[in-house]
Structure formats: structure tokens, C-alpha cells
Amino acid sequence: MKKAKRTLKWQRDPEGMRIRILEAAKKEFAAHGLAGGRVDRIAAEAGANKRMLYYHVGNKEDLYLAVLEAAYEKIRVEERSLDLEHLAPSEAIARLIDFTWNYFIRNPEFLALLNTENVAKARNLKRSTKVKSMHSPFVEMIGTVVDRGVESGEFRVAMDPVQLYISIAGLCFFYLSNSATLSFVFGRDLLKKEAKTERLEHVIALVLAALTGRSPVTFMQAPELPAPHLV
Amino acid sequence: MKKAKRTLKWQRDPEGMRIRILEAAKKEFAAHGLAGGRVDRIAAEAGANKRMLYYHVGNKEDLYLAVLEAAYEKIRVEERSLDLEHLAPSEAIARLIDFTWNYFIRNPEFLALLNTENVAKARNLKRSTKVKSMHSPFVEMIGTVVDRGVESGEFRVAMDPVQLYISIAGLCFFYLSNSATLSFVFGRDLLKKEAKTERLEHVIALVLAALTGRSPVTFMQAPELPAPHLV
DNA sequence: ATACAAATTAACTCGTTGGATAAATACTCC
DNA sequence: GGAGTATTTATCCAACGAGTTAATTTGTAT
16 A cells, blocks of 8 residues: 555656657558648557657657657668578578568558658658668678679679669569559559568569579469568 | 730639649649648649639649549550550560659659558549559550560560569669658769669669570660660 | 655647638620 | 629638647655
């Protein structure tokens, strides 16, 4: 009977509150963009008073930037945990594609946030010194893998790592990010399980065929992957 | 002296007005999204009174949808004018990629509108019966080209036309649509002339290498294209 | 316990913005 | 040249939504 007086109206939890706010803000901005996002909805979703957003993070723009920064932070962390060193070049590329694909699937908000930010010409992101310093390890990883592949003769040509990275990301990103309009236009659900499986196989087959020059089994059925999904 | 009284306060031009409104709306929504777009700015940009928007098109949502429909209409028209029949399969694919790439470059608003619409999960597009009936001729074109390529032995494998279409679009779209954030992250301007040239060559080389299995000259310098740009 | 700071709630302000109303002006047809 | 309709302008307004102010409650150190 020492602590609980009786029915406290609320309890303190600064860290928890901040996390809940950012999580709610991520959902909101991903679903509606910066302009379409509603501060009141974020507060409600976070189970907080609106004032809390300003107290713990800042105004709407600050909130949005904090979300964006956290999103970049998160993907960079996961990227770093991907170990391609001990894999054969083709395996490494397949693994990289598999990771990218599944990261996007697991984090649809990330795609939406990037879209929003690009419509805004990265206006907000440019204010972030934090993100600027977060370099993706992928470019270097890809460079190493490609070099190894060329040296061993497994790959026919040296490809610019940045171009390859953008290509891999693009092949995954576009399909998922634009699945709503594409599904509508093609009249078929691109997000159903079989469609997604097929797409991943296509992307891997396409990139590996270009790199190795060897014909993959077929572009419909790519070679099965060793232990994909989580890194 | 028959027509012009003197200093008319304004002149009628319903068709012209409607066009100016839609053009202004396209710019506005492409730059700010649906939620971020301002009806007053559209009116100002169109050199019109705000009332005109409602008189000629409808409310903000109607306006947005009209812009979206016009954008799809436009690309479909241009797509249809692309003649791949008389080209060798590899040439045809290169031509297709070149067209897609340059269409996106010439119509940055189209990319932005698609992004906005996808963030909204195609909520608005779904209301359009018009767009639903506008089928892209590319899927069929690609199917024919791929078949010809496989038959002649120029291509090694049959690829699903829809997958290939999405891949080509994705390789172009992602680079351009996300150039703002990518440029920031990589610390280099992806939109400068040389970078764009390099990218187009990379995409063509990548896709053709995957299709033909033959090594392109190099992934840095793709084979020069015969009369690209406008169809 | 009590004072003090940190965390949270409640209620309010106030500019913005989509949309509406009514009046004015231009064209067309008789 | 005048009636009638189509097009355009000039104002207005009610709702919404970001951000603020002030009061209230909770934890903590003295």
C-alpha cells in the first residue's frame, strides 16, 4: 500500500512516450504524407495529449524529420548486419537482393516515407546532418563482391556498384511502392503471396543473368535461396 | 472597330481556361501532393479566379483525379505511337527502354503524381473507370518482341512480359523518382547530364545482357542507340 | 512531509483553406 | 439592340488544424 495511492490519473514515462509518439507519427506520415498527416491523429494513436508531441519532439516538421531519420537509422543498422564476405559472388548478390526485397516488405512505411520525401525534393532530408553521415555499407559490399566475381570469372563484367545498388533497389522498390497503381492498371493483385514470390525470383534471375551471362533455370523459376528473410 | 469595344475586363475562353487550370493543377499536385496542394495557388497559377476551378472541373478531389487521368491518357497515347515491329528484338527492347526513360525525364510530374497516388494506396485512382480501361500496349508489345527474340535465338529465355515491363519501368522510375534522396545520400548529383546518360546506358546493358546472355561492351559504356528520344 | 522540477492534461487561439453565394460582365441568338 | 445564358469576378464564412498557455498531477530530493 506504499506506492499506489489509488487510481492514478496517469503515470510518467518519458522514454516510452517518445517511442509511442514516433511510432504513431511514422504510421501517420507514411499513410498520409507530411501535409496530409494530422497532429491530432498522431497524438490519439500514441495515446497521448497533443502537447506531448511538442514537449518531447517538436513541431510537425521536427516530428516528420525525426521519423525519417529513425527510418534511415533502422535500415542502415540492418544493412550492416548482412555478411556477404563468406558467400560466393552469385550467392552474395542473391542474398543482397533477398534482404532488400524483404526489408521493403517488412517496412512498407519506409517506402511511403521515401516517396513523400522525394515528392518534396528531399527538402526536409537536406536539413538532416544525421542522415548525411549514415553511409550505406552496401555500395562498398557490392564493390567487393563484384570484384571477387570478376576475378574468379564468375561474373563477366565489372559493374559500377552504385548503379547496381540502385538497380537492385529499384527493381524491388518500384514493384512494391507502386503496387497499388500497378495492381489497378494490370487488374491483378501484385501483393498476393504467389505474385511476390514470383517477383523476387524474377529480380534475382534478372540481375544474376546480367552479371554471370549464364542462363538461369528460367525467369519464371529462379534457383531456390539458402535461408533468406532475416539476415 | 466592330469587335473590340475597348479595354474588356476579361474575355471568354472556356476551353483555354480548362486547359490552364488542369496544367496548373498538375504542377501543384506534382509538387505538393493532394493534401499539400493548394486550390488558391492553382487558381493563381492558371491566372484564374478560384471559382473557375469549381465551375470547370469540380472540387479539389475531382481536380486531382482529372489531372491523374490526363496523365495516364498522355502516356498511353505516346506509348501507342512506339513502333517496335520492324526492329530486331534487342533493338526493340533498347528502344522501349529509351522511350520509357526519356518519357519519365520529360514528364517529372507524372512520377510525382504516381508517388502521391501510391502513398494513398490508389484510393483516388480506383474511382476512375477511365484509367481502368486504358491498357498499356507495352505488355503485348513486349510479349511479341520476346517471342521473336526467343525464336530467332537472340534471346535465351522467355521472360514474363509483365515482369519485364515492371523491371524496365522500375529501373528508370526509381532512379529518377528518388533522385532527390539518392543524390543526398550518395553525395552526388544523379540528375546532371553525364549521370543520366550513364544511367540509361546501364539500364539498357543490364536488361539486354540478361535477355541475350551476350556481354555488352561494358556496363559503363553501352552500345549507342539509333535515334532515340521522341518516338 | 514538503518543496521543486518533470511530465501530462485541459482548454483556448488564430491563421489557413476549401468551398459557397451573389453580383457583374461578355457573348449569342433572335 | 435586347433578352437570356455562359463565363468570370468579388466577397464571405465555417471548419479545421497547428501550435500555445496555463493549470494539474506525479516523482524525487531534502
